Amino acid sequence: MQLVQQNAGIIHKVIRLYVDHPEDRRDLYQEVLLQAWKSYAGFKGEAAFSTWLYRISLNTVLTFRRRQRLPISELPSQFELAAEPTRHTPEDSELLWLAIKQLNEIDRVIITLHLDGYDNEEIAEVTGLNKNNTTVRLHRAKQSVVQRLKNWTSAKI
Numbered sequence: 001m002q003l004v005q006q007n008a009g010i011i012h013k014v015i016r017l018y019v020d021h022p023e024d025r026r027d028l029y030q031e032v033l034l035q036a037w038k039s040y041a042g043f044k045g046e047a048a049f050s051t052w053l054y055r056i057s058l059n060t061v062l063t064f065r066r067r068q069r070l071p072i073s074e075l076p077s078q079f080e081l082a083a084e085p086t087r088h089t090p091e092d093s094e095l096l097w098l099a100i101k102q103l104n105e106i107d108r109v110i111i112t113l114h115l116d117g118y119d120n121e122e123i124a125e126v127t128g129l130n131k132n133n134t135t136v137r138l139h140r141a142k143q144s145v146v147q148r149l150k151n152w153t154s155a156k157i
Contacts (some may be wrong), residue, residue, distance in 0.1 A: 003049050004033065010050055010053050011029060013116075014054065014058055014112070017100065018109050031060055032061070035059075035060045036053060036057075113126060118133045
């Protein structure tokens with residue numbers, strides 16, 4: 001499926017949010033592909049393909065996590081912030097991912113979809129929440145991530 005290949009980044013991103021072990025990530029990627037292939041006949045085009053694939057990926061990953069009961073990564077103690085806060089470094093990006101991974105499962109998806117440029121209606125469609133609930137949860141998720149980043153920054157200074 002060419003559409004899946006064009007949107008493979010979505011699958012990798014969702015998996016990265018929930019699974020840390022590389023072997024589990026590879027297995028899960030294959031499982032998402034299988035689920036997308038099995039579900040493709042039901043894709044009616046009412047939503048964007050990327051939105052549909054996000055939902056397939058999310059449902060597959062959450063099912064996997066419930067079966068495995070995988071722990072969420074904690075911030076490594078040796079993690080150091082970049083000295084220059086105005087320049088974004090790979091470490092800054094990793095710190096943001098770690099903060100997002102501390103959120104509950106649905107809030108992780110909401111904020112990640114937002115960062116990917118989806119609007120609140122599209123996010124609501126992927127998550128199955130209504131638009132107002134999505135808006136509130138997004139706001140709270142942003143606040144939580146910002147607070148974690150501030151706490152980690154002040155702890156490193």
